[in-house]
Amino acid sequence: MPITILPPKPSRPINNNNNNPSEDDALSDSDSGVDGGDADGDIPMHHPPSKRTRLTTTTTTDATTSIVTPGEQITSDPQWMRGHGTYITPSTTAITSSVAGTITRTNKLLSVRPLRARYTPEVGDLVVGRIVEVQAKRWRVDVGSTQLAALPLSAINLPGGILRKRTETDELQIRTFFAEGDLLVAEVQQLFGDGGAVLHTRSLKYGKLRNGVFVAVSGVGGGGGVVRSRRQVWTMDAANGAGQIDVVLGVNGYVWISRHVETPDAEEGKAGITNMEESVSTTMYSSQNDRIEVETMREIARLRGVVTALVENGLRVDEDMVVRGYHEAVEMAMVSAEGSDDIYLGGEKGQQLAAALTGA
């Protein structure tokens, strides 16, 4: 069947993420704490029922009804405080939404969670970025933020792990390190006042990416997308004899899935801890792919399908979900008619996968 055409279905509830119970708690707490101060009815507020029923209804009824658009007045009651995503029109007390999203209340604080948002960098975030511009002493990197991030020439490791001052020669051959279009994994080192980020790759974990595929899940709303978690990078064993696969989930929603490459010296145990940097960083700026087996390519494509299916069905993307989703996908392929070579996870299959992950 080369094509499937489906009738439109009603949109799914927005911000229906049950992975964030703390916020629901806060909501219900604030509700029981409010004593009828919303007489003007600007905020859809129900009579506080018992806490349990409230928790169950929050995600279904309240979240869908309280979408606000930019410029929409949320309340004119002065008892509320203005939070993220809102502003107060001068010379009034009216709180107005500045983004399209759902209203969140924390005690007396009103904020609006946007449906879609660009990535806001924070110091220490692991990000995957793409070089879009090469300047004299730095690169400009697209990290899915409102502005391009900067990667100074002084913030990268030189090949061979040599530590020295960057000279004019380095500036002249800046494109041998990173050129336009190159993908890299880096860490946010510093933030400018306007929200722009400065990156660095001064670790063996960071650097140019190769041997794999890229998928961007940035800017998605509805509870999907990459969430900050304990581990953003991991190596996992793939099924069907495909060896090991590296997954990098950038906090900015850019994902890299690639074949795991063992550094040759580390394998043999020759490299000591002192010259490890030297041996690893020799391959750091290579843009030549290693030989990749067909099985590995197939499993990489399957993992990419899992990530896309998670996002399309509004689920969060983190290590736990991706690993579970991958095993589920492998099992689904086993029992499918096409056998384990079937890696397609779009449309209905993606929904099946999501249902299997959430229903469990």
Place this chain on the structure above:
Amino acid sequence: MASSQHVLLSPAELAYLHASLSLTPPIRPDGRSPTQFRPLVAETGILPGTNGSARICFADGTEAIVGVKAEVERTAQRPGEETVFLEEGGAGDDEEEEGEAVDKRKGDASWVEMTVEIPGLRDDDSGTAFLSAMLSEALLADGEFAKRLWINRRFHWKLYLDIILISPPLSYPLPLLSLTTHLALLSTRLPRLKSEGDEDPFFDDDWAAAPYLYPRTPTSVAKPTATTTTTRPPITLLVMAVGNNIIFDPSKEELAVADVALAVSVTSTASSHHIDTDTGHPAAEAGRNLRLLSIRTIDPPSRLTPPAVANAANAAYGASNGAALGTQKMLEARTAETEAVEGVWRAPRGGAKRMVLGALVQKVLERGGVVDEVLDALEGVDLG
């Protein structure tokens, strides 16, 4: 020749994509089979003020809306043509010649006006202009479509097709726009004509009685001998080749490594008689009579990508960081540039191979192939 928009991909990504798409069978990044399309969500009749409209969206959020509006326009009389006067005898002649009415109907390409709007691009952007030219070319190529707009010798319908891509173009939007236009035209209805002959046209008020622009035939269940396939609006498909693999509906990344990309417009014509008389095979099983309308090459963005540097020529590879050694390596690289190294991206050079082009067109026109199934699926959409 039009270039699809440039995508910024790293050489390592391009090499990986090209390698995985060159395998037999190819492994596409989203796991589809080579002939598989992305799943669509489609509906028709979404704009109440139009004669016909449709909306299609992909799962990735790409979404297009097409509205078709018709208005009556006086046909310009060209010098040399016989001038038409309102005569008593005129209507009588028409009835006599009822059988060969098609012969008399004439169409003109100017009766269809198509505008394509893509967010972020100017109206006179070459890409947009090319898309609209390609879509209207498919519609007008065989001259059959404009004839449907003929009312009488003095008047005709003027059709305005407004094609709007709502989302930013996440992939080359041609197949999406073409399928949406197809659906919108299928759902287009024009008011029923009440007047006769060459009088000023006068239409039935009853919208429910308005006939479809593309008449719908009864399904095969009612009459097994009747042909279920009639003439349909054209569809334009994007087909690309990597190595010897032919891939339908490429995504943006796949298109970025294409050796050849073609936009092929096909239409299905009414089944010829021999299929009906062939008692053993119903028309549906035999597939449609596909007709090739036009072929355009799309300049794949792969040709504009910079080549990767092989490890052997990379100044930043290995422990060598001396400038002298680096330049020496670069010189060596220049001589060795013509050889292909495994795992190193090189933009495809030279034109499309004739064999590949032939195979591409063959694959599209295959009876009971992809196009047939696409048309079947589009037929299944509820025209509300």
